[in-house]
Amino acid sequence: MTHASFFAGRELIDEEFKTLPDEHIATRPAIHFDGGQPRCNRCNNTTNFASHPCARCGNICTYCRNCIEMGKISSCTTLYTWIGPPPEHHENAGTLHWTGTLSAGQKTASSNVERAICHSSEHLVWAVAGAGKTEVLFQGIASALFAGKRVCIAAPRSDVVRELAPRLTTVFPDTPPAVLYGGSPDRNTYSPLVIATTHQLYRFYHAFDVLIVDEVDAYPYTFDRSLQFAVQKARKPESALIYLTATPHAEWQSEVKKGKREATLIPARYHRHPLPVPKTEWCGNWKKTNVPKNVLLWVKTKVEEGQRLLIFYSHIDTMEKALPLFKEIDLRIESVHAADPLRKEKVAAMRRQEIPVLLSTTILERGVTFPGIDVAVIGAEDAVFTESALVQLAGRAGRSADYPTGEILFFHYGKTDAMMKAIRQINEMNRLGIERGLIDR
Amino acid sequence: MKLCLLCENETEIESWLPFFGAKAPRLCPKCLEKLVKITGPSCRLCSRPMEESGICSDCEGWGESVFVSNQSLYVYNEAMQSIIARFKYRGDYVLASIFADDVRRMTLAAACDLICAVPLPPTRLAERRFNQSEALIEAAGLAHVSLISRSESDKQSKKSRMERVNATQTFYPIGDAAGKSVLVIDDIYTTGATIRLVAKALMEAGASSVKSITIARSGS
Structure with missing residues (x-):
């Protein structure tokens, strides 16, 4: 590996490389002091510091x-960047190996993305769950790579990164992407196409001509200003910034409506069926009962009909108390949460249709597809179920062309604004989809 | 407002308590409750949890020594493993302060003449930027004396049990502890091999007895 391909676009510390090139390297201190106030040059933190006598430099x-x-x-750490010639660019880098066709909605988004990439501008793709937003990127990425540009797709969570990687490897076989997340084997692989968790962007500096931020409304990106800083630091001063989401937060929604933010809306799914609309049903104090009577009855009926279900709980403890009661209906019913050691296995078993009902916290609200499921939320009024969370998890139903419909039930102990807004948003999308001829009736 | 050192949520303290000089805890209640203190019957020499108090088979195997006893504070569970990893390997020095009160209290109870840190081999010290044992002592507001030093050696934590038990001496005396009782403070007690080598070097420095305190007790 050449120095150029090892260092290009990255900003590294001593521990991250073996040898330092004799030339083409610029340095700066890792911590900047502004009138005695420290600021981290890697993550822009200005508040969370500590200090100690350092055995390396002999100072505090x-x-x-x-x-x-x-x-x-530390304040004695140096950051190194490459300022030499860029690595060689493969002339076939932009050759797209994809034979699929785009829906009408995808087509508009695709050409708008491509235009934003050409003009190095910002663009938001607001595509409903199941619209097929990854395919919308292919043409834009192809023309960027063809023009010798460097492209990065950043997603907030490593499982989304791992899901995107094989899809892009298939369509850009001449440019296998470097796939970066904590502990990934590609750590030092160079590619003009990078797929990374947002956290990995801390290690880049003015690297990308095109930066695509997937699930831009998802935790932790929206809450962590230093991750937003990392995105800005990783892109070149002159570069395109593409945002993807099914559920932009309120501020962006209103900017889009007022025409203040460049955006393409894809209000309908690629399979041209409307989004299933959630229904609400009162279920009393579920915190006491864990499994309200009408919920149990609903689940029992569905299981007897052979219908598979994804059921969301707001908290692990209520979910764990509910599990044994559900297991009385069917012993194969399982639950899953973020720290579950069998998380990957259970999700895979649900995909293979070996689990009739999967209980989950909000970790499965986005990014997963289980064909032919119905969805329920127990305690939909809980604060964790924001408007966007509810729209996302409702988006789990009816995704595949073979099972384009599905039932979604918000079981609640008092309707909330978020519930009503989520339903309104879904109805609005269906209305727009019909109006634009993207849905068959 | 004080934030938890681990999860960065607010640490709560009853609003009238600061009036009586109480300080906000370094950890929030949720992170704190994951740390499990070693209680109940344990080995009199190394504080390994046992069914009934006595001397564990390991310690019987070690035989006579200037080393008197070890006291460990917490079980080396998942939460403790991640704290130690972040503290020692990631280098988050400030986490030592979580144990400041514990270390101070136990040091007082141990009633030794001198406190000594476990030295790191020079290259490892430069790599880590600080010595975790010194950090624990400094965070507790205590003073330690340099009685021993350490030559280059392989990482103890990468070794098997047999390798550790049969480890060769890398510590050597550099100070004078003539007739003094010495307290050694470190992060983890695993097989006791390190502390016994430290004790041996301290004995060569003239120490009359050696006790140790560690934050965690690992191993079964």
């Missing part, structure tokens, strides 16, 4: 606690 060193998981940065 200040270190950043915000990005310490990426390798410790």
Whole structure:
């Protein structure tokens, strides 16, 4: 591997490389002091620091606690960037191997994305769950790679990154993407096409001509300003920024409606069926009963009909208390949460249709497809079920062309604004889909 | 407002308590409750949890030594493993302060003349930027004396049990502890091999007895 391909676009600390090139390297201190106030040059943290006598430099060193998981940065740490010629670019890099066709909605988004990429501007793709937003990127990425540009798709969670990677490897076989997440084997692989968790962007500096931020409304990106900083730092000053989401937050929604933000809306799914609309049903105090009577009855009926279900709970403890009651209906019923050691296995078993009902916290609200499921939320009024969370999890139903319909039930102990807004948003999308001829009736 | 050192949520303290000089805890209640103190019957020498108090088979195997006893504070469970990893390997020095009160209290109870840190081999010290044992002592507001030093050696944590038990001496005396009782403070007690080598070097420095305190007790 050449120095250029190892270093290009990255900003690294001593621990991250073996040898330093004799030339073409620029340095800056990792922690910047502004009138005595520290700021981390890697993650832009200005509040979370600590200090100690440093055995390396002999002084009292200040270190950043915000990005310490990426390798410790102290006031005696140096950041290194490559300022030499860029690595060689494969002339076939942009050859797209894809034979699928885009829906009418996808087509509009695809050409708008391509235009934004050509003009190095910003664009938002607001596509309902199941619209097929990944395919919308192919043409734009192809023309960027063809023009010798470097492209990065950043997603907030590593499982989304791992799901995207094989799809892009298939369509750009001449440019296998470098896939970056904590502990990934590609750590030092160079590619003009990078798929990374947002966290990995801390290690890049003015690297990308095109930066695509997937699930831009998802945790932790929206809550973590240093991740937003990482996105800005990783892109070149002159570059395109593409945002993808099914559920932009309120501020962006209103900017789009007022025409203040460039965006393409895909209000309908690629299979041209309307989005299933959630229904609401009162279920009393589910915190006491764990499984309200009408919920149990609904689940029992569905299971007897052979209908598979995804059921969301707001909290692990209520879900765990509910599980044994559901197991009385069918012993194969399982539950899953973020820290579940069998999480991957259970999700895979649900995909293979070996589990009739899967209980889940909001971790499965987005990014997963189980064909032919119905969806229920127990305690839909809970604060974790925001408008966007409800729209996302409702988006799990009716995704595949073979099972384009599905039932979604919000079981609640008092309707909330978020529930009503989520339903309104879904209805609005269906109305727009019909109006634009993207849905068959 | 004080934030939890681990999860960065607010640490709560009853609003009237600061009036009586109480400080906000370094961890929030949720993170705190994951740390499990070692209670109940344990080995009198190394504080390994046992069915009934006595001396565990490991310690019987070690035989006579200047080393008197070890006291460990917490079980080396998942939460403790992640704290130690972040503290020692990631280098989050400030986490030592979580144990400041514990270390101070136990040091007082141990009633030794001197406190000594476990030195790191020079290259490892430069790599880590600080010595975790010194950090624990400093965070507790205590003073330690340099009685021993350490030559280059392989990482203890990468070794098997047999390799550790049969480890060769890398510590050597550099100070004078003539007739003094010495307390050694470190992060983890695993097989006791390190502390016994430290004790041996301290004995060569003239120490009359050696006790140790560790934050965690690992191993079964």
